[in-house]
Amino acid sequence: MPSLLHKTLLIGLTPMRMRLYNLVQSRTGWGPERIRSYQEAELRKLVRYCWANVPFYRARWKQHISAPDDIRTIEDLQQLPILSKDELRSELSALTTTVTTNQGSPARSGGSTGRPTLFRMNKLDEEMAWAQMYTAWSWAGYTPGAPFLVVGGESLGIGMTDRRTWKDWIVNRWVTSGSNLTQERARTLAQSPQFRRIELVFGYPNAIRELGEFLSEIGAVPPRLRGITCTAEVMRGDVRERISQTFGYVTVTDQYGLNDGGLLAAEGPDRDGLHVFFHRAILEICDANNRQITEPGKTGRAIATSLTNLATPFVRYETGDEVHWKTLESSASGIAWPRIGPVDGRTGDLIFLPSGRRIAMPGLTLVMRWMEGLHAYQFIQTSPNAVTARLQRGPSFSMTEEAVVAYLEAKIADEVRWTIVWGPPELTRNSKVLIIRNDWLRAQGLSRPPSA
Numbered sequence: 001m002p003s004l005l006h007k008t009l010l011i012g013l014t015p016m017r018m019r020l021y022n023l024v025q026s027r028t029g030w031g032p033e034r035i036r037s038y039q040e041a042e043l044r045k046l047v048r049y050c051w052a053n054v055p056f057y058r059a060r061w062k063q064h065i066s067a068p069d070d071i072r073t074i075e076d077l078q079q080l081p082i083l084s085k086d087e088l089r090s091e092l093s094a095l096t097t098t099v100t101t102n103q104g105s106p107a108r109s110g111g112s113t114g115r116p117t118l119f120r121m122n123k124l125d126e127e128m129a130w131a132q133m134y135t136a137w138s139w140a141g142y143t144p145g146a147p148f149l150v151v152g153g154e155s156l157g158i159g160m161t162d163r164r165t166w167k168d169w170i171v172n173r174w175v176t177s178g179s180n181l182t183q184e185r186a187r188t189l190a191q192s193p194q195f196r197r198i199e200l201v202f203g204y205p206n207a208i209r210e211l212g213e214f215l216s217e218i219g220a221v222p223p224r225l226r227g228i229t230c231t232a233e234v235m236r237g238d239v240r241e242r243i244s245q246t247f248g249y250v251t252v253t254d255q256y257g258l259n260d261g262g263l264l265a266a267e268g269p270d271r272d273g274l275h276v277f278f279h280r281a282i283l284e285i286c287d288a289n290n291r292q293i294t295e296p297g298k299t300g301r302a303i304a305t306s307l308t309n310l311a312t313p314f315v316r317y318e319t320g321d322e323v324h325w326k327t328l329e330s331s332a333s334g335i336a337w338p339r340i341g342p343v344d345g346r347t348g349d350l351i352f353l354p355s356g357r358r359i360a361m362p363g364l365t366l367v368m369r370w371m372e373g374l375h376a377y378q379f380i381q382t383s384p385n386a387v388t389a390r391l392q393r394g395p396s397f398s399m400t401e402e403a404v405v406a407y408l409e410a411k412i413a414d415e416v417r418w419t420i421v422w423g424p425p426e427l428t429r430n431s432k433v434l435i436i437r438n439d440w441l442r443a444q445g446l447s448r449p450p451s452a
Helices: 004-013 015-026 032-053 055-061 075-079 085-090 123-138 166-171 183-190 205-218 237-246 362-368 401-411
Strands: 105-108 118-121 148-151 173-176 200-203 227-231 251-257 264-267 274-276 281-286 300-306 317-323 325-327 374-383 386-393 417-422 436-438
Touching (some): 004 166, 015 123, 085 317, 123 227, 148 205, 166 173, 205 237, 251 274, 401 417
Parallel strands (some): 148 173
Antiparallel strands (some): 251 264, 264 274, 374 386
């Protein structure tokens, strides 16, 4: 449970966040029709705002609608064109609101699809993101203010350490680098005071699994751990089961989300599909012709329309993910929101280094998202000590090959030979991107080295 200090800090220093958290929690019983009514009222306000204050939309939409009032329902969104990630990069200035008080602060996506993006977020959007996240974690047993561990939560400037910021201290967050997973560092974590207090682990499933393997080897389990929530990668059933085993058979839930676009969906206590949060964004599932799919079980593209980000509004934004509706029925736990099935995509292997370090996707995305002008990336391990980085450059990318190699050696690892290939990621047979592809292990029919 959170201490009185951290309860006071959250209420005193993040009052909007806690008000929004309570609001979201109070609406878990809202069904599809009430959600639709709420979202369509917010959508009408958003379209009028974009028409008046976002130059890109005003210029582009005039080719499709005569006035903002043409868009009144979620079905009406189909009159508007899709916003691509490439357009977001090239037209960011025109996609930023002209209302200076709403321009917020710079933000970057996590890059879990291999295509990091830059945009802006306003205060309401940031706090709503936290409020929704807290709600999702509460379904895994978490209480806001309780200590939690993020695996792969380092940001620029922290590198491969576990140093905390003042913001971490306020929310009671601890971090373990996803780019520097070793038994020695797992032992240090297990011997730390916070290890005995952690109530939630949050992060990428492959990184959490590898941390769990190290902890299992030294016989350590966080004694107060109540649940684990995984995000950003597809979580296979065997990975979920192994994570639960190594962390003392706690509940492991799945979560899907992205800041660019504002979508969030998470498993509830019954783990029967991912409940789609509705305060921050509208989810459309669309076919190849950009038409909405409503029938359950039919996979389509996840298209996001943000409702609270007035700094860089995302309207019909191409997320790069594929999803399907599971059901509109209430779950056994009483959460009445529509649910989607597992997200298709966002997966990959691990890099295993000669020293024993293991690098999961967060150790790469949190480094690569800061490479200015980079459109997409992929890492392919070709031998025990060699990794190829496939990099797709945009017009503003200026780093030389030598500079990129030096950057990767400094930020990721200097114990392997880096080869740079300029070009887009190589896709799987079903046109998916593996951010990490371990050809060295795949050639042996393995997913992990025998000694790991």
